[in-house]
Amino acid sequence: MIVETLTSPVILFFILGFFAACIRSDLTIPEPFAKAMSIYLMAAIGLKGGVEVASTGFTTELAAAAVTGLALSFALPVIAFYLLKSFGRLGSIDAGAVAAHYGSVSVVTFVTAIELLTNQGMKPEGFMVGVMALMETPAIITGLLLARAASKDAKQDGSGNLAHEVLTNGSVVLLIGAFVIGIIAGTEGFAPVKPLFEVGFKGVLCLFLLDMGLIAARRLLQTRKITINLAILGIILPLINGTIGTVIGTSIGLDPASAAILGVLAASASYIAVPAAMRLALPQADPGIYLSMSLGITFPFNIIFGISLCAALANFLAPITG
Amino acid sequence: MIVETLTSPVILFFILGFFAACIRSDLTIPEPFAKAMSIYLMAAIGLKGGVEVASTGFTTELAAAAVTGLALSFALPVIAFYLLKSFGRLGSIDAGAVAAHYGSVSVVTFVTAIELLTNQGMKPEGFMVGVMALMETPAIITGLLLARAASKDAKQDGSGNLAHEVLTNGSVVLLIGAFVIGIIAGTEGFAPVKPLFEVGFKGVLCLFLLDMGLIAARRLLQTRKITINLAILGIILPLINGTIGTVIGTSIGLDPASAAILGVLAASASYIAVPAAMRLALPQADPGIYLSMSLGITFPFNIIFGISLCAALANFLAPITG
Amino acid sequence: MIVETLTSPVILFFILGFFAACIRSDLTIPEPFAKAMSIYLMAAIGLKGGVEVASTGFTTELAAAAVTGLALSFALPVIAFYLLKSFGRLGSIDAGAVAAHYGSVSVVTFVTAIELLTNQGMKPEGFMVGVMALMETPAIITGLLLARAASKDAKQDGSGNLAHEVLTNGSVVLLIGAFVIGIIAGTEGFAPVKPLFEVGFKGVLCLFLLDMGLIAARRLLQTRKITINLAILGIILPLINGTIGTVIGTSIGLDPASAAILGVLAASASYIAVPAAMRLALPQADPGIYLSMSLGITFPFNIIFGISLCAALANFLAPITG
Amino acid sequence: MVATVQRKRIEILLDTPLVPRMIEIIKKVDISGWSLIKIASGGSRAERWDHDEVTGAAAKSIILMIANEEKTNQLADAIAPLLESYGLLITIGNVEVVRGDRF
């Protein structure tokens, strides 16, 4: 599957962006255009997920996946935190901030995974969009608690504000909002607006991943804050989390595609909702570290290898449990 | 029809935006993206209107609607002006500025109305786009004359400039330009470029209304300049103007859909061309008042209730006159 | 063909933009939106060209066209340089800078030419995209050498940097990258992302040319640096270069459509890659001159007349050589 | 060391729709040039606004100019009548300018 991955235009555009940044090309995607694409992609997957749920109805699988997703987002930062402190040699504040990123999820990794899996005949359930939205924020709480338990410098100021800021984060609101609109509108109501969200989707994903390639490589090239050990953790953490996610997903009875997606969600690290929250809640934590690990290492690793590995694991586990 | 309105994705996205701003989410649509969508929508409706006129030809109905539209735009600010001064307790300058907004039109309200009506089998004439373009500017002249007649502070400086600035306003030029291009190109010439303007239209309208919801609610929340009486006028003025527009539209022989659209145009208040003109021509007028009334109150009211009311009235009147 | 050209929506939008700027309308296309459209257009033509080459394979014609394109880009600035110095009365530095623009190519002129020719049943080869990418940069070298040979002020500082900056120029990397992705993905791999790049193409081109019309006319109106002689050269140079390109294209055995496109490439003047390079390599050269000639005169001339003339010439030559 | 001269750095904060009018005035005073910076958002005691609006009417910009003292005074006098109605905010600071003979 990795070969198929590497010849998909979606991935090739990511590689093009990464390559362009490495040869220090001045290619840039204007920031408002990138934001626009990200809004489009979130609206599209939210709507599509909601429309699917409207036609399949609420199932026990949906409930199980939702609860599992929440639990994973709360729990995964704990493992990450201890590895980041011990093997990564980070202080408690930085470790807590990075851990929160790894408990949360990356929307683009999710979308790319849906694309790659669907192309190979593995179609995940529509409700996984909702699971993703649920997984975005709990990790922030765990990350903060870990940092605060271990360090007196991580002051409590503004916790009330933070809860509000996290729950009303633009991407969370847009994803859940579009998901609910999809449920209300249903297949029929969705039909008139469908063309834009169907026709453009994969092409926009290409251009968006072109930008992500540029951003990921520039992060890596411009930072001086990533040690070898942190770089290794940027690969080990998605492997651990991806395995946990896929195994638990399979064990709660999800089909292989959805189990793989749960693995991808666990493996992915946030680069939108969590960094902004950490800048507010743990201003002493160094953004150079968490952005470089999340965007510069884990994101490319997941796009090129992680997704395929979760899919392979899910397919391997399916006959065992099924 | 209001129930159908409220389950259309277009309207649901508006509500989502409004809701997101109310819970003080940080969701924002990048400004250049919003401008791009507005340019796209205006080019699309201009082109489609022109292509339709190219195939139906110039009719007496078209001429009647154009003349009526112009007359309405000139006349409606007068009613508004006196209500704003008496019931709204505004000074002459502010009243003149607000009145100009209510005589002019809102492009997005127009587009949304076309969408909602067409979905319910009421298809307005293509030439109504041209009528809308004609209605954008006359109200500015009336509003200014009213303010100047009543106040010595509303100086005459730069009237020559103003005429130029109003007639060459970007949205007026784009709308009329695309309309003319549609007429020249005709159905056949339009065919190759049609896909973009057809496929994307309703989806773009969704995302644009998401932004309008955010803007409308933020206006309302951030201003302290709207009194209860002004808020009431923000609802009464579209009711009065919408009724006048629909009744006159029916009486000049327009089909119910087009009559309803004329009503919607009369009911709607400008938030692009007129505010910019007022900032120049009546700099003493407070933008906080006219933007909050037009964007914060009248726009949402029209989107959710006004359009349906005009349609209901046009359908009620049709058998009487027809 | 010029009549057909003038009633195509693509060209009509260009004229609308030009007209809007002439009446000093405040219509503007937000810059990030224009950049986004330019990225979209380059990705689309790169991909399509690559996919075509993937299905036709590498041919001798392709090799001949590539070599010819490179040679033209190296050679054409020489003619331009002497005309600019003698007839145009420019100093060596300005003449070298302008000459580089005329040796290089304009992506939008190329795309518009493909559109107009294809509409008239003349379909150029897919590999012409690659030829265009190759022609972007050699002219920069010639232009610099000419300026430096003739003037001691044109210092050598940063030549090493310059080679890097020119070869990694964003538009060059994107065009060649998308072209290579098209070759790797092939027709089948391209299929899923095709909708966005097909459906939107001509409509986006309309909106982009609207912006180009605005920019071209504003350049002309705002500059005071263009003499009558320079304006004449802005029309004579594309005539000379276009004739050379079309004749050579025909003589190396290209089909009439591809020969016409080679002519258009020769006739067109760069306004992205070269201006940026000149600002760095010849900072003393006046950007007011080269941008006004390239964007304000040659670009509109080519869009409205040059493309048609190259096509007519190629069709006239075809039976002679064929 | 490079020679510098003292000049005035003038900032005018104003509504974007008013910029063309202000440029006309600046040209009349014959100031050598101007540069425009967009304000992304802002607020006063009463209100808060964001640039992110479809209507440009609420957008604000800063016009930045370097000029000598004489021109600065002329400009301030030329703008004075508009101050109240246009709601302008004008600040004038001292700066050292390299290559200052141009201003």
Added chain:
Amino acid sequence: MVATVQRKRIEILLDTPLVPRMIEIIKKVDISGWSLIKIASGGSRAERWDHDEVTGAAAKSIILMIANEEKTNQLADAIAPLLESYGLLITIGNVEVVRGDRF
């Protein structure tokens, strides 16, 4: 000639996500207004960043304020505890302000 008064021009360079917190502090000090300018990119000895990122967490802005000396001092005191952890950069300059009674 128009009358001017002396005021302080305060610039606070900070991470965009922290802007709302800073505005709250500014409002407490009761400064009359503020304007926000986006920074497109920047760098220090260690790192370089661009605004062009999907994640807004790395974006930076300048909050620009005009205030009298008293308010300026109050603001500086109110911000002092955040200086280190927020990584703020604050500069205060003197400017002449036309219509300065508002500040």
Added chain:
Amino acid sequence: MVATVQRKRIEILLDTPLVPRMIEIIKKVDISGWSLIKIASGGSRAERWDHDEVTGAAAKSIILMIANEEKTNQLADAIAPLLESYGLLITIGNVEVVRGDRF
């Protein structure tokens, strides 16, 4: 009251394509950091330009730096040879800086 120190506020207005070259020079002088602000449009007596162009060649930016006097002088000397050909506009003002030991 918080302690402040006096530093220089340097603004270099230049063509955006030249920014990377200028950053290299700034790094050589070892100034602690820089921030870039985009200019939306501008004009001189001869011409007027807008940032809204597909070609970035006409775009302009301001590089903003805070530095101590010594570094400022070094920078001015390092840039001097480019002044004419690059068409730079450099202004240097005095500001009080909180947390000024970094510069």
